[in-house]
Amino acid sequence: PASGIAYSSLLSMIYQSPETIQTSGLFEYLNSFLFLTVLFIAAQALGYLITVALYRMNKKQKISYIVGFYIIVFVVLPIIDMFISGQISTILLKFLDLSMGISAHNPVIGMFSLLIFSITTTGLTWVLIRNAGVKN
Numbered sequence: 001p002a003s004g005i006a007y008s009s010l011l012s013m014i015y016q017s018p019e020t021i022q023t024s025g026l027f028e029y030l031n032s033f034l035f036l037t038v039l040f041i042a043a044q045a046l047g048y049l050i051t052v053a054l055y056r057m058n059k060k061q062k063i064s065y066i067v068g069f070y071i072i073v074f075v076v077l078p079i080i081d082m083f084i085s086g087q088i089s090t091i092l093l094k095f096l097d098l099s100m101g102i103s104a105h106n107p108v109i110g111m112f113s114l115l116i117f118s119i120t121t122t123g124l125t126w127v128l129i130r131n132a133g134v135k136n
Helices: 010-015 025-056 059-083 087-100 107-130
Strands: none
Touching: 010 025, 010 107, 025 059, 025 107, 059 087, 087 107
16 A cells, blocks of 8 residues: 655765666665764754853853844845845855755765864854863
């Protein structure tokens, strides 16, 4: 009964074009495992950076940081983007495409970019936590 259900991994949805040849199951599984591992490490590093940054702020700074982020990203940026004919979103999409290797159909570029992002955010976290005092 489940033969009509098509399944594809996140990696194949992002990087596989209709013209590419299907790779072997083991190679695709290992490639997908590595990509997802690096993706989760990057997400964890970003989450830890945000946690440490919020830990170092007082209550007013936390509220202004969180509210300001959402106002800028979801209100100000789309309004500015609308007035300049979508140039900001075009630049962001081109950067994402280039840094993740989507047009090149190469997940290794994406893994490398995510690894560099993880190392950078871990370094920034270390700078923030180096002199952090313990709060009561």
